[in-house]
Each structure stands twice: as C-alpha cells, then as structure tokens.
Amino acid sequence: MQALKGIAASNGIAIGKLKLCVKLDDKIAKKPITDVEAEIKRVESAKEEAEAALNRIYLDALKRVGEENSMIFQIHIMMLQDDDFFDAIKDCISDEKVNAEYAVWQAAQQFSTMFAQMDDEYMRARSADVVDISKRLLSCLDPNLDSGLDSLKEEAIVAASDLMPSETVQMDKSKVLAFVTEQGSKSSHSAILARTMSIPAVVGLCDAFSSLKDGAMTIVDGSAGDVIIEPDEATLKEYEQKRDAFLQHQKDLQLLKGTKAVTKSGVEMEINANIGHPSDVEMVLENDADGIGLFRSEFLYMESDDFPTEEQQFEAYKTVLEGMKGKRVIIRTLDLGADKQVPYLNIPKEENPAMGYRAIRISLDRKELFVTQLRALVRASAFGKLAIMFPMITSVEQVKEIKELLNQVKADLKAEGVAFAPDFEIGIMIETPASVILSDLLAKEVDFFSVGTNDLTQYTLAVDRMNPQISSMYDPRHPAVLRMIQMAAENAKKAGIWIGICGESAGDTELTRFYVDIGINELSVTPGTVLELRRTVQQLD
Template sequence: MITIQGKGVSSGVGIGPLYFYHRAKTTITRYQVEDVDAEWHRFKGAQTAAIEQLGELAEKARAEAGDEAAMLFETHQMMAEDLDYEEAIEGLIKENKSNAEAAVTDVAVQFAQMFESMDDSYMQARAADVKDVSRRILSILNGTVEGGIASEVPVLLAADDLAPSETVQLDKTKILGFITAGGSGSSHTAILARTMGIPAIVGVGDALKPEYEGRQVIIDGATGNVVIDPDDMTRDRLLKKREEQLRLQRLLESLKGQPNITKDGKSIRIYCNIGSPEDVHAVQVNDGGGIGLFRSEFLYLNCDDYPTEDQQFEAYKQVLSDMEDKEVIIRTCDIGADKQIGYFNLPKEDNPAMGMRALRISLTRPDFFRTQLRALFRASAFGKLGIMFPMVTSVWEVREAKKLCEEVKRELKAEGIPYSEDVQIGIMIETPAAAIMSDRLAKEVDFFSCGTNDLTQYTLACDRQNNDLGRFYDPHHPAVLRLLQMVVENAHKNGIWVGICGELGADLTLTETFLAIGIDELSVSPRAVLPLRNAVRMTDTRESSARILDALNNEYQAT
C-alpha cells in the first residue's frame, strides 16, 4: 500500500483504476516506410475512426444545440473523406514512402494554404476545417484519443494539471475523480470536479509515478489522501465513509422544493454556475433556482475558430429555453490569463492575469464583441436573460459596453429580429478597483456579481493557481470580506441586487457572514445547492448578524 498526501479540493471518496491523461503529441516523427501498403491501410484505419468520431459528435451536438451546431462536425466528416485530400496523402505514402503522420501533416499544410489563398471567404474558412480534421487523424495515429481518456471503464484521472480547453473536451462519463500534480482549489480542474460532484485532489507533486497507472486507487477528496493498492482495512474504512456521504446526500434530497429561508425569515436566492448547455440538467436535478453564472467562454474553448453568431445563439437559446422562466445570467467571453486560445492570437505577456483578458479583449475587438452580443440578445426572446461583463475596473468600460448593447439592439430591431427589452445588465466585481468604485458603478447597472476567486487573487496579490502559496491565498481574509461588505452596501443604496458567483459562495463556514452582510444571491456548482440550502435553513441571523458585522467593522481576525 502506498499513501500520497495532496490537497483535497472537492469532497467525496472515489475508487477505481488510475489513468494518466494523454495529450496529443505535438511533434511529428518523420521516417521512410518499407511496406507502403501497410502504411496506407494504417492511415485508412485512422481516417475511418475519425469519421466515426465526427458522426458521433454531430449527433451529440444536434441533440444539445441543434442542426447549426451539428453542421460543423458534418463538414469535418466530408473533409476527412474528400477524395483530393485522400489522394494527396496516398501519393506521399506510396510514392515518397512517407509515414502516415508526416503525410497527413504535409497535406494539411498544403490544403490549408490553398484555401487561405482563395478570395471567397467561405473557402478561406475551410482552412481551419482541414487543420482540425488532420489533427484528429494524427491523434488517432499517435494513439491518443480526443478528450484524453482511452479507457473502456471509468477511471481516476491523473494529470500534471488540466487547461480549460482540455477540461471542456473530457468525456465526463469516464471520470471517477481527479488527481493533479499542481493546481489549486480555484483551478479549473477543481471547479469542474465540484460541478460534477466528484472527488478531486491537487498538489501531489511528482509522487504519482507513471508505473502506478492501472493500479487500484482510492482517493478522499476531503482529506487529500491518495491510497494506491489499499489494504483491506483502509479500503473498508474509506468505503464506509463513502456510504455515509451517500446517506447524507439522500437526506439532502428531501430539501428539494423547499425555500432558502433562515429560521428568522431571511431569504436568499441559490443559483448555479455552469459551463455548457449540458450542465443545465445538473441544475434541474439539484433544484437550482436559476443560473447565476454561465461561462460563455466554453464555446470558444471548444472551437478551432471563432464560433459564429448562430452557433452562439443556438447554445444560449437552448439554456434559456431549458431553464424556462428561471433567470439565466450569461457572462460575456472571459478569455485570457489562464484561459488561452490559439486563434485569438493574444500577445505573450509576462503577467497575463494583469493583462489583456475578458472585457478588455471585448472592448478592443468590437466586431468580436458585437457578434456575441447579437447572439445573446437574440436568445433573450426565449427566456429570462441577464448579461454580465467580467473584469471591470472603471465606469467608462461599463458605459462603452452598454453603448454597444444599445447599438446591437437597434440593429436587431431594424432587421426585424425579436429580442427582449427586459435584459438585465450587470458586472462582475472581481477587482479591488471595481469594489472601491462600486458606489458609482451601481448607478450604471442592474446587478453586481462578485467573482471571489479573482477578487481574492488581486486583493492579496496572490496567484490563485500557485499551490505553493498555501495559507497566503486566504479567501477568508478580512480585506476580502470587507470589500464584499462595501459592495453590498453600495449596491443596496442604489437599489440593485448583489450576488457571489465565485467558489466562496459554497463555503458553508461563510454562509452566516454572507447572510449577515446582506448578499442577495449565491451562485454555486449544482452539487452544492442542497448543502447550501440546508445551511441557510439552519441559520438564525438574529443570533449572529450583530456579532459578525461588529467583527468585520472592528476587530475581525482571519482564521
């Protein structure tokens, strides 16, 4: 039995085989082949597998987002079996004796350059298609699988860490839990784990050895304990703990349909954070009151080029329609910092968390921003929509974003395209500047939503992705809580509501504090809804409000 200690970031006990995340190879080995017919058949096998994958993705996209979304994968299917593309690869293999990987790579470059040189914009867009299809075939030839998990059974997934673009593509049905060498409690891996309601442990360093792959492992997401080849006593103890957790979850199920009201009658809205239309089901199953944060950047992370207005519209429309009359707040694209996308061609920055990201990109690329806003306002005709701008620091940024909203609405009206006039406009409070300026910002918008992950990072000057900072990154720090209190006071003075959509919203040790300072809404991962509702219903703010407010205003000490 081998025991490894990490940091638990999503509670629960997971048991299963250990599997290391496999990334597609970025370098192509070139060599001359002797048996060209065998090499050609190797390519044909990979081509067939790619076409089958694309067909499955098309059907999944059609079910989740409509025919428009499915067309992308159907176009890629046609590209994969295009006769000119296939014959060019066959020529390199059979005449030049190139290995399949080299042949696919060279033909992809040749065809992409050909498409890019054409005058027709539609044909120019096919360059991205041929690159994507070729990458898929190369991944199969290299033995890697789209989504990184080539296993027939669910696994405990181990990785150094996972980028947002990688978490988007994971086959969620194959994951029993996460273990990462790096990362932190606010990393995307941790957030994904909490959304899925599965255990996760970060910060194990180099303790996980490649030779452990396939061995039986139990992880405890509460304690950060990883046990490889557990003995019978350890196995029984952790399985009993898992059973107790499942029993408590069944008890929480009885809270479905119950109001989020404290013992003394104070009410709070409990909404959910999601990253894709697929997550709406989890919101409904866990009785979320609405969606307080829809991270729209998943659309961009899951594409090889900018998603079109129609692609975005279909995704937003689906979420709003599925949520019926419940509120859905969609954050405009929050790319940059730790969420990098190649086709955005962002400049390399020494400190990307402080650089070109989120609303800054949208305001400096108005055509890109306008496309998203058009899709959002078109979707507003199908539900109760709120639009939220991330990474605000100044009043002028909000006014410029609102000006673009009004321009888009005028365009849609002129085109006879329906939209709702009741769309709420809000901003993320995730910088100290926004918190300090919240009295003025509140006059510009309908609501605030506090992103506590970044607010903590910028307030404490601590990189939230750096696990080595440990207790220095403290979301309970008095400075963070006092900023939240200031934001709530300024919001309410100006007649707008304020919520929290960062991970801190699910911290049950702070539920009383949030109720005491007057937070109106907490948006959390779907699995956190019922535990949070239970905490709210067990709280009596008559006993705690005065004490908490006095501590915040006077002698509060971080714990």
C-alpha cells in the first residue's frame, strides 16, 4: 500500500482501477515525408475538423457546466484560428520535411513555452490552452492520439499528467469514477469543471505521480487530497464506509428541498443559483434554489456571429423569468472583454485585458449596444420578478449614467405602449477595491450589492488565479478580502439595502458563518451546491 498526497480539488470518494493515460510525448513519432503539400493539406483539414468539434463541445458544455465554465472553448476556437500558430506548423513541415503530427506538437511546445514566459498574467494562462487545442488537432490527424477519455469502456479512475478542459468536460460521468493529475491547482479550469460535474478529483501530485500504476486498485479522496495505491483490506473497508457515508449524505440533502436556510437562532439566508444559459433553469429548480442570483447574459453574444437583437435577448430573458415562476432572477448586463472575447466587438489587443476595456466600460462606451440590452431586460420584467445587475463598477458617476439611460429606456417603452414592471430592483457588483471603498456612496444609488469574490480577490491581492506560479497566493479567505466584504456589508446595512455574494467563495462552507455574522443576506452558487449550503446554514448556532 502506498499513500500519496495532492491537492483536494473536488469532493467525493472513489474506489476502482486506475487508467493511466500515456503522455503524448511518448506517442508522437518524427517521420520523414516527401509530399509537403499533402501534409499541409492534412493539417488544414484537421483544423476544420477541430474547429467543428470545439463548437460542438462548447454548445454541449453550455448545457452541462454553464456559461462561465464553457467560455474557455470559445477562447480555444479563436486560438485555433491564429495564423502565427499555423504558419509555425507549416514551416516545420516544409523546412524539416516531417509529418504533420510531429510539426503540430513542436509548434505546441514552442508556443506554450512562449506564453508561459510572458509577463502578462492573462497571456501566461494561455499556455495550457495551446496544449489543449494541439491535442485536439492531433486527435483529428490520428485517432490513435486521442486520449480516449470520452469513450471509456469501463469504470475507472483516470490519471493523467494534466487534463485539459475539453477532456474534462467530455468525460462520461457514468464511467469516470474520479481523476488525479500530476499538475494543476484547485483553481484550474479542469478542477472547477470537476466540481461543477461532481467528479471527485485530486490534482497537483507532482513527483508522486510517477508512483501510479495502470490497472492498480486505487482510492481517491477528493475531499482530503489523498490517493492510495493498492490499499490493504482494512484501509479498503474504511474508505468503502466513507464512500457510502458520503453517498448517503448526498441522499439526505434531497430531504432539505422545500425548507429554508435559517440558522438555529433564526437568521434567514437566501440561497440562489448562478447560471449562464436558459437551459440551466431546470438544474436550478431541481436543486430547489430560492431564485437566480446571477444570470450571465454573455451567452447571447458568445453564441452569435453578430450582435444579438433586442428580440433575441428579450425572448431569452423572458424564458428564464417565466421558468422561475415568480422567484427573483438577477440578470447581469454583458460582461465581455478580458478572457471573454467575441470577434465582432473588435476589441484591440490589450497588454492587461483583465483591467482593460471590459464589462460596463464597453456598455457605457457603446451605448447603442447597451440600450438594446436594457430595452430587452425592461420588457422582460413584465414576465417575472426581475432584478438587473451591472458589473465592474468603479464610480458613482457610472451608476448615475446607467440610471439615466435606464430611465430613458422606460420612458421610450411607455411612449410605445410596451408593458413592463415599474418597480424592479437594480444593483451593482462589488468586485473592485474602488467599489468597496465607495460602497457608502454607491449604496445610496441602488437596491442591492452582489459581491463578485473571484475578481475582488484577484484585484485586492494582485494575483492571477490561473497563473500556476502564484495560484497558491490566490486566497478568497485572505483577511484583506474578508475586510473588503465586511466593509461593503456594513455600508449596505447602513443604507438599508441587501447584499449578496455571487463569486465562487459563496459556496465555501468555511466562510458561511462569517457571511452570516457580517450581515450577508444572500449567497448565490452553482445549482449543485444549493442544498449543501442550505444544510450548513441550518446547522449554524
């Protein structure tokens, strides 16, 4: 028996045989060729096939893991269309007279290294994405180079040097018991996807990964970060009991449907769900969320080749509002830019896109785009309990400008005889240090705050959570981040408005008591986390 320690990435316990995925480096051979043109045509055909496959994966991911987690595949499609990358592949084929597979892998290593060494944090995060799209190309060139994870023949614990997002999202949950990786962090794309899909996972085994054996009986404890190879009888029995207890716990959570998240001392917390597509409403209702605390509207722009019309947006918002049957739905206006790009926006390349032309900055700069969305939202308010939320706010002036536009939209619709709810709420995301510091003034302008802890943590600590060199410094529990949240909560209470949390740490049960204590009124999480969080609140004294 051998016990290994990694990073706990996704809760749950799995017991089964290990499927060890061979590194591509060991499978790609360098072969001489004579027909350069034919080999280049193979690459071009593979590119078309890979692009079509990524589009299918993206649409499937929207339904399975939501809009935010599926955005990575839109980035991959754009990277796949990069001329420099394909010029490097063609040059390698022409200059060295080698096979397409070898040329793709060489270009992948070259570009991945180049991205990894860049100063800009966003660009460094693209290093793993280059490897992912290259794997996709290779599987199109030669099916034998496919990871095979989407067509496992029997249940297994999957072990790989690293799992790319496209590999993770395509996993057959009925076959994949768990996964372990040599690389990765708790905040990597694959780890986040594993949690969304409820697959136990341990990542970042590092040197201990070499101890794994294909076909070996293995235990994975995704809650503790433990991987046990060839367990003895006593250990096996112990973990079988733990697994059964975990599964029973999941069943017990179902009994909480229809109840409220109220502490033993009578403090009630609203538990809502984050979604990114109208199709996610089914999951929200299935998990008995109190409402939708964050509906990301970007999917309308990411799924289209051009700006979505007012009517297209109206129908999407109306569908969700009607589907929630009177429960509140908070819709965030478009938050494009940074890592969510659409070609037709024509956003110039930026040195630091995370702090650049994005979100409300685009909306207020391109008012015709913003007004179209506001008209669709206000019209939809007649079909349910709507609240509108604005992202990336850094000043009171921005909020006043938004309200002026919103009032003009209401006046125009009234003049046109279009029905809408007169009293829907408006709020802002607290996700920048500026919005926290100004929260006493901002609270006078809106009906609610919603703290986006992902960006607030990133901006407060100056840490890119996708940068593996410093990802350990990305800490939503950092005292500075918690003080920021507390300051916003105090100012919200003074102004008589409510405040919620919609970032990933809303589901961190280690922080639930803190949120209750400082007066947070609402937590919005992935649909699958709603019942666990409700249970946590109910158990608080």
